[in-house]
Amino acid sequence: MKNKLNRSSEIWMDEGKVFAHDGKLFQYQLEVLKVEGKPGHQVEVQSAIFVGIQRQIRFDLREALLRIVDEPKRPMLPQTRKIVAPPGCLLANFADFIFSKQKLDTVLLPVISDMCEEYFEALSQNRIWKARWVRVRGTWSFFAAIGLDRAFAFVSFFIKAWKSVS
Amino acid sequence: MFNNDPRLPSPKELIVLDMLAGKKEMYGLEMVQASGGKLARGTIYVTLMRMDDKGYVTSRQVIEENVSGLPKRVFSITGLGQRKLMGARAAHAVFVGAEVMG
Numbered sequence: 001m002k003n004k005l006n007r008s009s010e011i012w013m014d015e016g017k018v019f020a021h022d023g024k025l026f027q028y029q030l031e032v033l034k035v036e037g038k039p040g041h042q043v044e045v046q047s048a049i050f051v052g053i054q055r056q057i058r059f060d061l062r063e064a065l066l067r068i069v070d071e072p073k074r075p076m077l078p079q080t081r082k083i084v085a086p087p088g089c090l091l092a093n094f095a096d097f098i099f100s101k102q103k104l105d106t107v108l109l110p111v112i113s114d115m116c117e118e119y120f121e122a123l124s125q126n127r128i129w130k131a132r133w134v135r136v137r138g139t140w141s142f143f144a145a146i147g148l149d150r151a152f153a154f155v156s157f158f159i160k161a162w163k164s165v166s
Numbered sequence: 167m168f169n170n171d172p173r174l175p176s177p178k179e180l181i182v183l184d185m186l187a188g189k190k191e192m193y194g195l196e197m198v199q200a201s202g203g204k205l206a207r208g209t210i211y212v213t214l215m216r217m218d219d220k221g222y223v224t225s226r227q228v229i230e231e232n233v234s235g236l237p238k239r240v241f242s243i244t245g246l247g248q249r250k251l252m253g254a255r256a257a258h259a260v261f262v263g264a265e266v267m268g
Contacts, residue, residue, distance in 0.1 A: 092236075105239070106211065111194075111208070112236060113236035114194055141206070145208050145211055148208070
């Protein structure tokens, strides 16, 4: 198995586990048993076993191995990035399906737009919990706006009906 | 049609008119933040839409270039809105016995 790894091999790491690719077809989970070398210098994996096929996030081999030496006890979990829809995307689709374009443009989309602005402002300041709170509050505001709008519509309909009768 | 409406604006409408009278254009979140808790995020656009129907304010959509996301809707006060605001201020001044300024 050792001959399948070389300096151009790709290394993956996740939750303290190391994964490697043989450069051809297969990916392996690599259990590092022994690493020699000093931090900042070239290191080599002296002993390793392969325990399965996985697909994980890619790292440069040398950088990955140096991190093994530098931080042997810390989990080598890289910052995972994923693309997600902005807040209010689902609400906008829902509103687009239910309400008229005029109501959407004048009442509902501005509420979502404001929520997005506050959300991204909080994220830019690295205030994750504030961003989450903004999302919850924005969702509440969205449904409050719908409720209030429906209430006003009902009252105006009632007044018109009353006037037409009397 | 709405010019003959003798009613004064509601307290929330007055807050909005007061803010818009001092600035050229504002959008909902700006008003909520400037009001110091008197206006709510969930109700501001419904209030503004009703004010638009009454002719107190007018609105337009602003699409900012190089900025992704939904377009903003900014509001400005109309002549009728200014007259209603002045009328409400005068009524308030008479009520509290203060002198009406300009």
